[in-house]
Amino acid sequence: MKKNFVWYGVFFVIAIIYPHFVNPSWVDIGTTFALYSVVALSQDIVLGKAGMFDMGHATFFGIGAYTAAILNTTYNIPIMYTIPIAIALSALFGIIISWPIIHLRGDYLLVATIGFNIIFYQALQNNVFGLTGGPNGIFGIGTPVIFGINIASQKAIYYFAWFILLITMLIIYNIDKSKLGRAFHYLRESEVAAESFGVNKRFYKVLAFALGAGLASLAGVIFAVQYAAVSPETFNFTQSVLFFTIVIVGGPSSIPGILLGTFVMFVVPQFFREFATARYFVFGIAMILTMILRPQGIWPVRFGKLPKYIFKES
Amino acid sequence: MEIFLQQIVNGLAIGSIYALVAIGYTMVYGVMKLINFAHGDLVALAAYVGLTVLMQAFGMHITNLWAIILMFVITALFISLFGVVLERLAYRPLRKAPRLSAVVSALGASLAIENGIMLIWGPNIKVFPSNVFPNMRWHISGVVINSTQIAILLLSVILMLALYIFINKTKIGTAIRATAIDQDAAKLMGINVNGIIIAIFALGSFLGSIGGLFIGIYYRELYFQMGWIYGLNAFIAAIIGGIGNIPGAMLGGMLLGIFNVLIAGYVSNGWSEALTFVLLIIILIIKPTGILGERVAEKV
Amino acid sequence: MLLQLNNVLKTFGGIVAINNLSFEIKENQILGLIGPNGAGKTTVFNCITGIYKPDKGSVYFNGKDITGLKPHIISKLGIARTFQNIRLFPSMSVAENIMAGRHAKCRQTWFDSLIRTPKYFRDEKENWLKVKYFIGLLNLSEYTSAIVGSLPYGIQRKIEIARALASEPKLLILDEPAAGLNNKETQELVDLIYQIKDMGITILLIEHDMDMMMSLAEYIIVMNFGEKIAEGIPKDIQSNPQVIEAYLGSE
Numbered sequence: 086m087k088k089n090f091v092w093y094g095v096f097f098v099i100a101i102i103y104p105h106f107v108n109p110s111w112v113d114i115g116t117t118f119a120l121y122s123v124v125a126l127s128q129d130i131v132l133g134k135a136g137m138f139d140m141g142h143a144t145f146f147g148i149g150a151y152t153a154a155i156l157n158t159t160y161n162i163p164i165m166y167t168i169p170i171a172i173a174l175s176a177l178f179g180i181i182i183s184w185p186i187i188h189l190r191g192d193y194l195l196v197a198t199i200g201f202n203i204i205f206y207q208a209l210q211n212n213v214f215g216l217t218g219g220p221n222g223i224f225g226i227g228t229p230v231i232f233g234i235n236i237a238s239q240k241a242i243y244y245f246a247w248f249i250l251l252i253t254m255l256i257i258y259n260i261d262k263s264k265l266g267r268a269f270h271y272l273r274e275s276e277v278a279a280e281s282f283g284v285n286k287r288f289y290k291v292l293a294f295a296l297g298a299g300l301a302s303l304a305g306v307i308f309a310v311q312y313a314a315v316s317p318e319t320f321n322f323t324q325s326v327l328f329f330t331i332v333i334v335g336g337p338s339s340i341p342g343i344l345l346g347t348f349v350m351f352v353v354p355q356f357f358r359e360f361a362t363a364r365y366f367v368f369g370i371a372m373i374l375t376m377i378l379r380p381q382g383i384w385p386v387r388f389g390k391l392p393k394y395i396f397k398e399s
Numbered sequence: 400m401e402i403f404l405q406q407i408v409n410g411l412a413i414g415s416i417y418a419l420v421a422i423g424y425t426m427v428y429g430v431m432k433l434i435n436f437a438h439g440d441l442v443a444l445a446a447y448v449g450l451t452v453l454m455q456a457f458g459m460h461i462t463n464l465w466a467i468i469l470m471f472v473i474t475a476l477f478i479s480l481f482g483v484v485l486e487r488l489a490y491r492p493l494r495k496a497p498r499l500s501a502v503v504s505a506l507g508a509s510l511a512i513e514n515g516i517m518l519i520w521g522p523n524i525k526v527f528p529s530n531v532f533p534n535m536r537w538h539i540s541g542v543v544i545n546s547t548q549i550a551i552l553l554l555s556v557i558l559m560l561a562l563y564i565f566i567n568k569t570k571i572g573t574a575i576r577a578t579a580i581d582q583d584a585a586k587l588m589g590i591n592v593n594g595i596i597i598a599i600f601a602l603g604s605f606l607g608s609i610g611g612l613f614i615g616i617y618y619r620e621l622y623f624q625m626g627w628i629y630g631l632n633a634f635i636a637a638i639i640g641g642i643g644n645i646p647g648a649m650l651g652g653m654l655l656g657i658f659n660v661l662i663a664g665y666v667s668n669g670w671s672e673a674l675t676f677v678l679l680i681i682i683l684i685i686k687p688t689g690i691l692g693e694r695v696a697e698k699v
Numbered sequence: 700m701l702l703q704l705n706n707v708l709k710t711f712g713g714i715v716a717i718n719n720l721s722f723e724i725k726e727n728q729i730l731g732l733i734g735p736n737g738a739g740k741t742t743v744f745n746c747i748t749g750i751y752k753p754d755k756g757s758v759y760f761n762g763k764d765i766t767g768l769k770p771h772i773i774s775k776l777g778i779a780r781t782f783q784n785i786r787l788f789p790s791m792s793v794a795e796n797i798m799a800g801r802h803a804k805c806r807q808t809w810f811d812s813l814i815r816t817p818k819y820f821r822d823e824k825e826n827w828l829k830v831k832y833f834i835g836l837l838n839l840s841e842y843t844s845a846i847v848g849s850l851p852y853g854i855q856r857k858i859e860i861a862r863a864l865a866s867e868p869k870l871l872i873l874d875e876p877a878a879g880l881n882n883k884e885t886q887e888l889v890d891l892i893y894q895i896k897d898m899g900i901t902i903l904l905i906e907h908d909m910d911m912m913m914s915l916a917e918y919i920i921v922m923n924f925g926e927k928i929a930e931g932i933p934k935d936i937q938s939n940p941q942v943i944e945a946y947l948g949s950e
Contacts, residue, residue, distance in 0.1 A: 196683075263807065265813065369510030372507025394827065
């Protein structure tokens with residue numbers, strides 16, 4: 086346990102000093118890395134912990150971003166107030182979307198989530214209710230103001246994003262070592278067994294979606310702030326595939342795995358921007374090889390950490 | 400009314416293409432419970448390869464008919480082989496791995512093939528020559544039917560019938576059906592499961608390649624990302640008809656083709672994909688096993 | 700009378716799995732269910748625990764009609780079970796697997812879990828200590844943090860029973876608990892079942908090991924082709940001609 090905390094400590098110290106040593110475009114990448122990690126961790130609740138095939142998670146990321154964008158630009162609501170609204174709205178959508186499809190067989194659930202993503206994307210493109218701005222999206226999104234301080238500079242937004250990541254990691258950590266996290270795991274491994282000792286299938290599965298949706302949407306708000314704009318492309322099916330792949334390649338239900346996954350799937354390609362054409366070809370091959378060599382993910386989750394008092398002589 | 404009938408005719412042509420592609424998905428899923436995300440990109444690859452062969456043949460002054468035959472034969476052989484190699488490299492090593500790992504491998508293969516197409520043929524749209532199939536038009540009570548549509552529909556039906564006979568009346572076909580129901584039992588009965596899987600990939604890729612060529616001949620515009628859209632639609636068709644069920648894939652393909660065309664005609668194009676998925680989700684909620692019922696190995 | 704089945708009928712697409720089955724279990728009784736393979740025994744268990752809903756008839760538990768209720772609700776009413784093919788969580792430790800049995804007894808809400816309220820800490824401690832108690836009860840202390848997937852079959856069987864006991868049930872249903880066990884392990888199992896009876900728990904079990912069944916069960920129900928063909932104390936069952944005929948050829 087203690088060893089892990091040291092690693093996380095090192096990780097965050099590096100993150101803190103990072104923006105002072107790199108040029109602005111790489112600070113941006115650092116911010117997006119943090120936000121994508123939050124989305125991936127939120128997807129992991131549904132996919133990695135609860136074992137439900139969700140390939141439409143960019144939808145919730147987008148709901149957060151667009152909620153902030155619309156409320157802020159059309160209704161002049163300050164960003165900080167859009168956060169709880171975005172989270173609640175996204176969680177609500179998570180419940181509504183998952184409710185009718187929650188007991189579908191794995192691959193059918195997969196295709197249904199893809200479906201909702203595409204419906205969402207086309208709704209954005211078609212400027213539904215005249216609110217979403219069509220293919221060009223929405224511009225001029227403001228910045229959050231906390232206790233009078235305007236989080237407007239690139240570095241400030243960076244730190245804010247990493248703060249959100251820290252909170253997310255704490256939440257995920259809390260879930261793991263609790264009745265909630267255990268229930269998800271039981272459902273993932275054997276629904277029949279889980280029900281036999283009292284796990285309410287529907288409740289926990291829908292809850293997983295709600296939590297995953299809420300967290301993703303939080304990242305969405307900050308993402309909208311980072312680019313001061315939102316457009317439909319960022320929340321289409323290809324993005325969902327990215328988040329899905331991050332979870333499986335990194336290691337389902339593993340926090341370090343998913344952070345690594347985001348690094349490999351998002352940051353590493355940035356190094357090869359010059360090889361723009363061959364980049365994704367190599368990437369596809371790399372995905373195949375990674376799965377063949379490490380089917381459990383780069384950093385698989387490990388169980389067996391028990392509280393000390395279970396060993397002490399009573 | 401004529402417009403409606405016209406849509407039906409158009410829909411049937413497109414539907415045949417979906418059906419050919421859907422069969423590839425449904426066979427693989429029925430036996431391996433794997434959504435072969437790379438299948439759609441194989442279909443796209445077929446169109447590009449076909450175009451290249453065709454242009455080469457024309458360049459060598461080969462007569463029209465032989466050029467077309469050459470295009471079909473070479474493309475079909477190449478893509479069938481490609482499908483078998485794909486299975487061997489990207490899926491077989493993951494037979495014992497968690498299911499989602501195979502899915503990611505499939506996604507990787509899809510990405511690689513799609514971008515491979517872009518690297519070889521460039522990012523710009525490529526166009527098939529017009530009238531690859533001799534083009535005649537008939538006007539029947541206000542509906543325009545062109546010979547290309549008839550050719551596609553006819554050839555597809557012949558292929559699907561041949562497949563149906565193969566699956567139901569030959570030894571290999573029966574072995575395929577047995578493997579789809581219970582792989583382990585099939586092994587115990589002496590069926591070479593690896594061989595069956597190779598056969599399925601070869602067959603599915605073969606049909607998909609014909610579908611790809613039809614896309615080139617009918618729609619004429621090729622772009623390297625097109626595999627995704629056809630693939631996704633074909634998979635939806637397979638689910639609608641009943642996954643693992645070959646006649647189901649055929650029926651689903653036809654229905655989806657008609658549905659697509661009607662939506663694009665009566666509603667706007669911008670909602671076409673979304674509404675297709677609404678249809679799918681409704682079917683999944685009401686009758687998840689599809690119209691003709693699914694045929695998958697269930698591990699209870 | 701703790702559990703009662705009344706005229707239960709269960710079909711699967713035209714095939715009758717259980718036909719007009721009625722029997723009852725008295726409190727703190729050890730009741731055995733025997734019959735050739737395919738007689739419908741596991742189906743009976745599944746109808747009791749809510750995995751299947753009977754087409755006709757009813758199941759009463761503790762005076763309450765539980766017919767067709769969802770499995771997790773029936774579990775919370777006090778019925779626990781083990782499975783014919785062990786359904787443990789192989790990637791988790793023994794303690795974590797037994798903790799699964801405590802799920803219904805854990806009182807933290809998902810919100811408590813999320814933000815670690817004092818209730819969460821109290822709840823965790825209370826339940827992990829209960830897990831420790833059950834580990835000790837089944838002599839599994841040396842395996843507490845071992846990963847289940849790596850343990851021998853006999854130990855895994857014990858863990859599954861420990862998990863069922865951890866939910867503090869009134870009725871424990873065991874589906875072929877001795878399958879795959881050697882003689883020594885089977886004897887340990889018999890002792891364990893007596894121990895469970897002493898705890899006041901009622902036991903319903905399916906078993907093919909006839910020696911074990913005849914010495915352990917206080918009352919036996921015999922099934923064949925989905926129907927009850929005989930019931931009675933072991934002595935009577937052993938000499939029942941219909942039962943002998945159903946088992947012709949098997950020991």
